[in-house]
Amino acid sequence: MSVALLDLRGIQKSFLGVQALAGVDLHVRAGEVLAVLGENGAGKSTLMKVIAGVHQPDHGEIRVDGKPVTIKNTQHAQALGISIIHQEFNLIPHLSVAENIFLGREPMKPGRLLIDWKKMMEETRALLKKVGLSVHPKRLVGSLNVAEQQLVEIAKSLSFQPKVIIMDEPTAALNDEETHNLFAIIQELKEAGTGIIYISHRLEEIFHISDHIMILRDGTFVDRLRTDAANKDQVVALMVGRELTDYYPVLAEPSDQVQMEVRNLFAGGRLHQVSFRVHKGEILGIAGLMGAGRSELAKALFGVIPVEGGDILLNGTKMMPKSPKHAIRQGIAMVSDDRKGEGLVLSMSIEENLTLANLDPVIHFGWINQSKQKEVVSRNMERLKIKAASSELPVQFLSGGNQQKVVLGKWLETRPQVLILHEPTRGVDVGAKAEIYQLMKELAEQGVTILLLSSELPELMGMSHRILVMHEGRITGEFDRKEATQEKIMHCATGGDQSGVA
Amino acid sequence: MAWLNKYRTLFVLILIVGIASFLNEAFLTPDNLLIVARQVSVTAIVAAGMTLVILVAGIDLSVGSVLALCGVVVAGVLGSTGNVVAAIAASLGVGALFGLVNGFLTTKGGMPSFIVTLATMAIARAITLVFTNGNPEVIRDASFREIGGGYIAGIPIPVIVMFVIFAVLYLMLKHTRFGRYIYSVGGNETASRLTGINTDRIIMAAFVLSGLFAALASLIYTARLSSAQPTAGTGLELDAIAAVILGGTSLAGGQGGVVGTLIGAFIMGILDNILNLMDVNPYYQGVVKGIVIILAVYADNKFTSLLRARRKHPPVAQEKAAGGETVKGA
Numbered sequence: 001m002s003v004a005l006l007d008l009r010g011i012q013k014s015f016l017g018v019q020a021l022a023g024v025d026l027h028v029r030a031g032e033v034l035a036v037l038g039e040n041g042a043g044k045s046t047l048m049k050v051i052a053g054v055h056q057p058d059h060g061e062i063r064v065d066g067k068p069v070t071i072k073n074t075q076h077a078q079a080l081g082i083s084i085i086h087q088e089f090n091l092i093p094h095l096s097v098a099e100n101i102f103l104g105r106e107p108m109k110p111g112r113l114l115i116d117w118k119k120m121m122e123e124t125r126a127l128l129k130k131v132g133l134s135v136h137p138k139r140l141v142g143s144l145n146v147a148e149q150q151l152v153e154i155a156k157s158l159s160f161q162p163k164v165i166i167m168d169e170p171t172a173a174l175n176d177e178e179t180h181n182l183f184a185i186i187q188e189l190k191e192a193g194t195g196i197i198y199i200s201h202r203l204e205e206i207f208h209i210s211d212h213i214m215i216l217r218d219g220t221f222v223d224r225l226r227t228d229a230a231n232k233d234q235v236v237a238l239m240v241g242r243e244l245t246d247y248y249p250v251l252a253e254p255s256d257q258v259q260m261e262v263r264n265l266f267a268g269g270r271l272h273q274v275s276f277r278v279h280k281g282e283i284l285g286i287a288g289l290m291g292a293g294r295s296e297l298a299k300a301l302f303g304v305i306p307v308e309g310g311d312i313l314l315n316g317t318k319m320m321p322k323s324p325k326h327a328i329r330q331g332i333a334m335v336s337d338d339r340k341g342e343g344l345v346l347s348m349s350i351e352e353n354l355t356l357a358n359l360d361p362v363i364h365f366g367w368i369n370q371s372k373q374k375e376v377v378s379r380n381m382e383r384l385k386i387k388a389a390s391s392e393l394p395v396q397f398l399s400g401g402n403q404q405k406v407v408l409g410k411w412l413e414t415r416p417q418v419l420i421l422h423e424p425t426r427g428v429d430v431g432a433k434a435e436i437y438q439l440m441k442e443l444a445e446q447g448v449t450i451l452l453l454s455s456e457l458p459e460l461m462g463m464s465h466r467i468l469v470m471h472e473g474r475i476t477g478e479f480d481r482k483e484a485t486q487e488k489i490m491h492c493a494t495g496g497d498q499s500g501v502a
Numbered sequence: 503m504a505w506l507n508k509y510r511t512l513f514v515l516i517l518i519v520g521i522a523s524f525l526n527e528a529f530l531t532p533d534n535l536l537i538v539a540r541q542v543s544v545t546a547i548v549a550a551g552m553t554l555v556i557l558v559a560g561i562d563l564s565v566g567s568v569l570a571l572c573g574v575v576v577a578g579v580l581g582s583t584g585n586v587v588a589a590i591a592a593s594l595g596v597g598a599l600f601g602l603v604n605g606f607l608t609t610k611g612g613m614p615s616f617i618v619t620l621a622t623m624a625i626a627r628a629i630t631l632v633f634t635n636g637n638p639e640v641i642r643d644a645s646f647r648e649i650g651g652g653y654i655a656g657i658p659i660p661v662i663v664m665f666v667i668f669a670v671l672y673l674m675l676k677h678t679r680f681g682r683y684i685y686s687v688g689g690n691e692t693a694s695r696l697t698g699i700n701t702d703r704i705i706m707a708a709f710v711l712s713g714l715f716a717a718l719a720s721l722i723y724t725a726r727l728s729s730a731q732p733t734a735g736t737g738l739e740l741d742a743i744a745a746v747i748l749g750g751t752s753l754a755g756g757q758g759g760v761v762g763t764l765i766g767a768f769i770m771g772i773l774d775n776i777l778n779l780m781d782v783n784p785y786y787q788g789v790v791k792g793i794v795i796i797l798a799v800y801a802d803n804k805f806t807s808l809l810r811a812r813r814k815h816p817p818v819a820q821e822k823a824a825g826g827e828t829v830k831g832a
Contacts, residue, residue, distance in 0.1 A: 304696065325698040334696070342696050345689035347756045356686055357697045359679050368677050410697070 003066040004029050005195040006051065006082065006164050011060035013046055020046040022219045023060070028164055028195035033186060035198045035206040035227070037239055038216035039401075039429040044199055047216070048166055051197075052084045053077035065163075081163035085170050089149050091156075093142030098124035100141050101156045127155040132181040146173040147290045154182070164195040171205060172426055175289040175455050176490065183209055201429055203232050204458055215239055240431045247434055248462030249441040251481075254282035258316070259449040260301075260418050265310035267300035268293075270473045273310070278418075283440060283450040285464030287457065287489050293473035294453045295337065298420045301451075302334040303327040314418070328357065333416035335407050337423035337453070339400070343407040346396035350388055351377045353395050353406050358413045380409035385435055401432025408439065419443065422453045437463055457486045471495045511750050511765045514798055518769055522776040529776060536658060542771035543660035544569075546764055547719040548738060549745040550667055551601075551712030553763045556746050557675075558688045558708045559755025560608060560615035565716040565742060566735035567626035568600045572720035574630050576646075577639040577730035586646050594717045600626060601713025605706030615709075623739070634732045641728050650725030660722045664764075667715070671760045684708060689756030744791075745770060748798050769794070 004027040013021040021043045028034045038044050049055045051062075053071035062069055064080050071077050077084075091100045098120050099106075107119040124137035133151040141149060150173045157165060167186075171179045186196060186209055200206055206213060206227070213230055215222040215238045222238050236247075257280045265274040270293045278284045288294045299305045301312065303321030311318055314330055321327035324334075336342035344353055354377050355362055362372040377391045384405040388398060395406055404424065411419065421440070425433045440463060444450055454460050460467055467484050469477035469492035477492030492498055523530035548565050555562045572593040579589040600622055607618040641647065652659045675681035686694045687704045695701045716735075724730050748766030751758025773794060777787045 302696075323698075323700075324696050325700060328698040336696060341690075342693050345686050345693055345756065347689040348685060352682065352685070356682070356694075356699075359682065363679055366678055368679070368682065414698075 004063070005065060006197075007061075007063040007066070008047075008051070009061045009063075011047065011050055011057045011062075013050060013055060013057050020219050021050070021057070024216065024219070024221045026051075026197075026214060026221075028197055030163075030193040030195055031190045032212065033190060033196045033198055033210045035200070035210035035213045036216065037199075037206065037213055037235060039239055039431055042216040042239075043219040044216055045168070046219075048084065048168060048197070048199070051077070051082060051164075051166060053082075078160055078162070081160075082166070083157040083160045083162035083164070084166045084168065085154055085157045086168060089153050091141045091149055091152060094140060096138045096140055097128070097135060097144075097152050097155075098137035100152060101127060101159055123159070124155075127159055128152075130158065131155045131185060132178070145290065147175065147178055150174060151178070154185070158185075158189075162194065164197065165189065166197045166199070168199045169201065169427060170198075171200060171202065176457065177289060177494075179205070201425075201427065201433070202456065203235065203430070206235075207232065217241055236430050239429075247437070249438050251283065251441055251463070251465060252281070252445050254279045254444065254465055255447070259314070261311075261313040261316075262301070263311040263313070265297075265300065265312065266308040267310075268296040268305045269308075270296045271300060272473045274470075274473070274475055275310075276468055276475065276478075278449050278451065280417075280449055281444050281447045282465050283444050283452055283463060285460040285467040286451060286453045286470060287460050287467055287493055288470035289493050290455075291472075292470040292493065294470055295422065296473070297470070298334055298422050298451070298453055301327070301418075302332055302420060304334075328414055328416075331415075331417035332420065333357070333411035333414050333418070334420040335404075335411060335422060335424055337426060339403055339407060339427070344395050344403060347394055349394055350381070350386065350391045350398070350406055354380050354391075354409045354413065357410045358415075361413075376413060380406075380412070383412075384409050384439065399429070399432075400427040401429050404428050404436065405432065408436065412443075416448060418449045418451065420451045420453070423455065424452070425454075425456070425459060457489060460484075460489070461486070469493050511748065511762045511769075511798075514748075514801075515765050515769050515772075518772055518794075522772055525776060526779045528779055534775070534779075536661065538768070538771050538775045539661040539664070540658045541774070542767050543658075543664040544719045544723045545738065545741045545745060545770070546664050546767035547667055547715050547722070548735075549742040549749075549763045549767050550671055550760055551715030552739075552742040553746050553749070553751055553758065553760050554671070554684060554708040555615070555712045556688075556743075556751050556753060557684050557755060557758060558705045559691070560705060560708065561619065561743070561753075562601075562604060562709065562712045563616065563619040563739045564600060564604060564623040564626055565712060566738035567623045567630065568597055568713055568716040569720040569723065569735035569738060570730075570732060571600075571626045571630045572597050572717040573724040573730035573734055574633050574639065574732065576721060576724055577641050578633065580641060580643050580646060581639065584643070586643060589646070590721060593721060594714060597713040597715075597717025597720070598710050599713070600716075601710035602706065604713065605709030608709065609702035609705050630732050634730070636732055638732065639730045641724065641730065647725050647728055650722050650727070660726070663718070663722065667718070668760050668764050675759055680704070680707070685756055687755075741770065744795055748795060769798075 006028045008024065008026040011021050011024045024047055036044050046055065050057050053073045053076050062071060069080060071080065101124055102120055107116040108114065109116045121137050128135065128137065131151045131154050133148060135144060135148060141152060144152065150170065154170065170182060174182060189196060198210055210227045212224060213227055213235060214224045215235065217239060258277050259280040261277045263275050265271055274297060286294050296305060300307050301321065303323045303326050307320055312320065319330050321330065321332065340346060351373055355373055362369050362376060380386065381391060386402050386405045388402060395403055425436055428436065440450055452460065452464055461484050465481055467479045467489065468475050469489055471493055476495065477498040479488060528534055548569065552562055552565065575596050576589045576593040579592045580586065604615065604619050604622055607613055608615040649659055654662055675684060683699050683704045686699060687701045691701050723734060745766035746763050747753065748769055749758065749762025751762060770791060773791055774787065777790060
């Protein structure tokens with residue numbers, strides 16, 4: 001075989017005494033998709049930063065095209081043909097799509113004084129077409145939704161015509177259609193001889209797209225497998241270092257009692273006549289593509305956006321959530337899909353975040369009782385298996401999975417009757433995922449009603465009693481857990497009606 | 503390391519006190535320290551309110567002008583009625599009202615507080631000038647003057663008022679629901695609203711308290727001078743902001759506290775005092791203060807990033823230090 005495009009050997013890196021990488025090897029060949037797997041904190045992101053030139057390794061060797069190099073910084077990495085698609089966007093919201101893509105290397109007119117806008121627009125258009133994004137190059141990035149921004153980020157990284165592309169959770173914000181589109185791009189890149197390092201928590205994707213799987217655990221290299229010779233259980237066991245049983249736990253049957261009923265709901269200019277019932281102890285999955293109205297539905301039920309028509313009944317009584325505060329008092333809780341933007345106060349400690357939604361039990365005569373607070377906190381840290389050195393640590397220092405558990409704990413403290421979970425396992429590692437699923441099962445058994453909004457179909461099918469499918473603000477399908485298939489759901493999610501597939 | 507982080511502003515203060523007492527032996531005497539404390543009290547009380555506003559990620563530029571206006575209100579009411587209680591109440595009312603307007607326009611009006619308070623700063627100053635025609639109004643009431651010049655148990659009343667305010671705010675921020683919400687709203691307003699907190703009300707309350715403290719500081723200032731000066735408090739908002747920032751409160755909101763602000767105010771007061779004791783031309787004093795602010799904040803940033811790097815989760819911890827290049831998910 002040919003020389004590896006990128007070859008890392010014995011990479012070690014520690015930060016002030018804490019070893020993040022303990023001798024890791026990695027190589028990518030032309031036209032290869034290498035999936036890098038590991039739980040949060042396994043060292044994936046440090047390794048990627050070493051490749052991108054953000055960190056210098058303490059020991060070890062990096063070869064690009066067989067030649068030893070020291071990657072000095074990110075510009076140098078780009079010059080060497082290494083490009084990163086960030087999970088969190090480095091786009092500037094007030095600049096246009098084209099300006100973002102060509103930031104710092106705008107095509108110039110002869111004389112190199114003026115920007116060649118025409119050329120810039122043309123090249124942007126070509127790149128956007130390639131990634132399947134139909135927005136105008138002059139649109140401001142800030143006006144795009146998360147999925148569109150992700151595609152701009154991908155377009156930007158393609159514009160460097162890199163030899164090696166690192167994709168860090170590129171599909172976290174994408175729906176299935178966009179994900180398929182991305183896979184087509186990856187296929188093209190492969191054929192053109194680009195090496196791809198692909199990081200994702202979604203095993204289905206990794207098995208679909210990768211050639212090899214490399215597994216990291218606690219900063220050490222665990223194994224490298226051929227994807228077609230590996231299976232999911234084996235990979236998960238290698239990642240967590242133990243067998244994970246009951247990935248999707250068996251759900252108990254919900255009661256017959258209707259907990260919440262929605263009748264002809266209109267909201268946010270996007271929901272049209274949405275009606276459904278959900279029972280006590282039931283997990284109702286809600287599927288749909290980006291823009292189908294799922295988040296509007298969640299926000300309307302939680303009082304974030306005003307209801308424009310229709311009724312919401314809770315235990316048979318009408319209620320119109322006027323604000324999140326009002327909704328919480330009625331027994332509704334919502335875990336947002338934007339954990340950092342809407343779920344947590346990153347600068348505050350685990351303790352403060354856990355008690356934020358319901359301070360009543362820890363307040364006596366207007367005074368926050370520290371020992372009561374510790375009680376609430378240790379109960380949640382135990383129940384949710386939150387791993388942290390101290391509960392006084394600001395949540396910004398926690399991994400994605402632990403952060404999500406803090407959000408869940410915060411809402412459980414309000415003792416909700418209806419819990420809306422919007423992408424509850426996004427950016428969460430496999431171990432924490434399984435724990436969150438187990439928690440959902442237990443909550444449902446305790447009579448909590450759960451609305452599960454997710455873009456991951458396997459998760460929806462594994463964790464819901466019933467699945468509703470939305471398309472353009474309407475409900476276009478409803479499936480029982482047993483009869484649901486990805487094909488049927490996708491059919492309804494793209495506007496087909498249920499009879500077409502039933 | 504955590505304790506070092508917490509008390510870093512205090513170290514700067516001790517350092518400056520050390521240097522000051524070395525440079526001039528008149529500095530470290532009880533009499534001089536009480537003078538410093540009394541001089542600091544006006545700025546410190548205004549900075550206390552400013553801390554609350556900055557903690558909710560706002561800014562209040564109107565405090566200096568509001569202080570002047572409140573002084574004129576006190577003098578006016580006192581002159582026409584002779585009733586000290588009514589005068590104080592009217593002054594506090596005007597301060598709170600300006601705070602309410604600032605808070606209302608910022609939250610319900612959806613305007614940046616910088617712009618809103620820049621406007622109310624101009625308005626309050628203008629009203630002051632209209633009322634006084636630009637002339638100071640003398641106050642003759644002896645009992646009112648006590649607020650600025652009196653002593654209790656040998657300690658100047660302004661100093662007592664200052665320490666009481668800071669103690670109350672400290673406890674409030676640390677131990678009450680309101681305090682918790684202030685940090686939460688400043689740290690992440692959206693998440694706070696979605697957690698059921700009435701964020702507008704918290705932000706408005708911070709502005710009202712800021713206006714109220716400006717009025718309180720005005721009582722002390724006016725009583726000290728025995729007159730309401732229409733130009734009082736010019737530039738005071740900047741001193742207050744400087745004290746807050748020296749005290750380690752983040753302009754981005756959500757992080758910091760009043761203890762740091764008190765120390766910050768003292769650092770600046772001691773600088774003034776020692777420069778005076780050493781007969782430095784007052785025109786140069788701004789230069790020294792400016793340099794100290796830059797050095798302190800620079801050292802603070804260096805120190806914070808060093809501390810971040812020492813945290814438990816190195817990959818995440820490195821994010822800030824690495825600037826815009828973030829790779830996450832591992």
